[in-house]
Amino acid sequence: MTLALGCIADDYTGASDLANTLTRCGLRTVQTIGVPADDFPLPEVDAVVVSLKSRSIAAADAIAASRAAERWLRGRGAAHVLFKICSTFDSTDAGNIGPVMDALQEDAGDAMVLVTPAFPGTGRTVYQGNLFVGAIPLNESPLKDHPLNPMHDANLVRVLGQQSRSWIGLVDLATVARGVDAIRERLARMAGEGVRAAIVDAVFDTNLETIGRVALDHRLSVGASGLGLGLARGLLVTGRVLALEVAAGASQREVGGAAACLAGSCSQATLGQIAEAEKVMPVLRLDAERLVAGSDEVDDAIGWALERIGQGPVLIASSASAEQVAVVQGRHGREAAGHAIEQAMAAIAEALVLAGVRRLVVAGGETSGAAVDRLGLPGFLVGPEIAPGVPVLRSVGGRHGDILLALKSGNFGGPTFFNDALGLMR
Numbered sequence: 001m002t003l004a005l006g007c008i009a010d011d012y013t014g015a016s017d018l019a020n021t022l023t024r025c026g027l028r029t030v031q032t033i034g035v036p037a038d039d040f041p042l043p044e045v046d047a048v049v050v051s052l053k054s055r056s057i058a059a060a061d062a063i064a065a066s067r068a069a070e071r072w073l074r075g076r077g078a079a080h081v082l083f084k085i086c087s088t089f090d091s092t093d094a095g096n097i098g099p100v101m102d103a104l105q106e107d108a109g110d111a112m113v114l115v116t117p118a119f120p121g122t123g124r125t126v127y128q129g130n131l132f133v134g135a136i137p138l139n140e141s142p143l144k145d146h147p148l149n150p151m152h153d154a155n156l157v158r159v160l161g162q163q164s165r166s167w168i169g170l171v172d173l174a175t176v177a178r179g180v181d182a183i184r185e186r187l188a189r190m191a192g193e194g195v196r197a198a199i200v201d202a203v204f205d206t207n208l209e210t211i212g213r214v215a216l217d218h219r220l221s222v223g224a225s226g227l228g229l230g231l232a233r234g235l236l237v238t239g240r241v242l243a244l245e246v247a248a249g250a251s252q253r254e255v256g257g258a259a260a261c262l263a264g265s266c267s268q269a270t271l272g273q274i275a276e277a278e279k280v281m282p283v284l285r286l287d288a289e290r291l292v293a294g295s296d297e298v299d300d301a302i303g304w305a306l307e308r309i310g311q312g313p314v315l316i317a318s319s320a321s322a323e324q325v326a327v328v329q330g331r332h333g334r335e336a337a338g339h340a341i342e343q344a345m346a347a348i349a350e351a352l353v354l355a356g357v358r359r360l361v362v363a364g365g366e367t368s369g370a371a372v373d374r375l376g377l378p379g380f381l382v383g384p385e386i387a388p389g390v391p392v393l394r395s396v397g398g399r400h401g402d403i404l405l406a407l408k409s410g411n412f413g414g415p416t417f418f419n420d421a422l423g424l425m426r
């Protein structure tokens with residue numbers, strides 16, 4: 001099998017977002033957690049998104065991890081690799097976008113790399129090389145106060161120039177609007193002047209497809225999910241990938257088995273969803289204080305679930321109101337309380353899977369991450385969407401056989417999310 005598209009994402013949520021975008025475009029897509037082992041049983045797919053956590057680590061480590069991911073993807077035949085970054089270009093003068101781009105470009109042997117974080121559909125546009133978040137320039141947006149990588153300059157030609165060894169050029173909107181040949185000409189002219197990477201303007205989603213088609217002339221590109229969308233459309237319009245009813249992919253072959261839901265998010269949306277779930281399934285509300293204290297709360301919860309999962313789905317929630325959360329955090333500290341509760345939820349997830357649960361819904365970003373880590377799941381095939389941004393995932397290569405998962409950030413999904421998810425997970 002030959003991959004049409006390989007992607008290296010610099011964080012997990014960005015990877016999920018990209019994998020979901022590619023799937024919605026019609027590409028059969030697997031997301032892996034880290035660089036997979038050589039014997040990872042890759043199913044027949046068009047795209048693989050390797051999720052790294054390389055956005056805010058030392059540049060040398062980000063380079064090493066990204067190179068390993070690229071080698072794995074090229075080894076599976078990926079003709080084009082997208083280095084997926086945040087649509088707000090999260091980075092510092094030290095990197096990691098520029099240094100990783102330089103290293104991957106060296107490995108790819110590409111003379112020119114197209115770079116754009118634009119995704120107009122989600123309010124990220126680039127004009128004359130300046131990145132806008134909605135109506136405001138990046139350096140006036142909340143990103144100016146980001147705790148890890150405050151963004152003080154909206155001009156990406158300058159920002160990337162500071163991080164990269166290469167000369168950085170600009171393909172402006174007027175050129176993009178004239179189409180693929182105009183972009184190719186401009187890139188060729190800049191290459192002749194010694195430019196090795198170019199920020200590409202995009203203000204409308206239609207620009208992304210044009211850019212994606214040109215990017216596919218090269219072996220490497222750098223961008224956010226918007227460029228992923230452009231590349232996917234480019235692959236489809238040029239016939240390199242046939243659009244399939246991929247959304248059905250991950251829901252094929254019923255996994256059967258018991259079903260359970262876990263909620264660690266304390267968002268308003270999740271609290272409402274738990275209340276709704278109470279109408280249709282047994283719900284156990286955990287005592288956060290006992291969870292943090294490491295008492296029998298976890299074992300009691302597992303026992304409670306095992307008595308019931310034979311009859312139908314159950315939901316176990318640590319979620320609590322803001323006031324209750326403040327009390328627990330005040331007593332134990334925010335980080336310690338959060339971590340202890342995440343680990344407790346992960347332990348419950350593992351026990352349930354060992355007891356035969358094969359359909360697992362988890363609410364909460366950090367809670368989901370802890371559960372996936374504990375279950376040792378190396379990757380997922382992305383399936384139909386339950387709610388915007390939340391697909392059904394089918395585990396690939398895990399030690400527990402096929403498991404269907406829905407992993408959602410706290411705020412995602414409508415009031416009946418838990419039931420909606422289970423309805424699509426068979």
Ligand code: ADP
Nearest residue numbers: 265288318320338341342364365366367409410
């Ligand atoms: P979201 O996606 O809504 O941010 P997360 O799972 O990422 O959800 O984060 C929720 C955090 O709150 C986790 O660290 C979780 O362990 C913690 N948490 C869950 N329940 C409680 C509680 N009752 N009291 C304090 N913290 C809690």
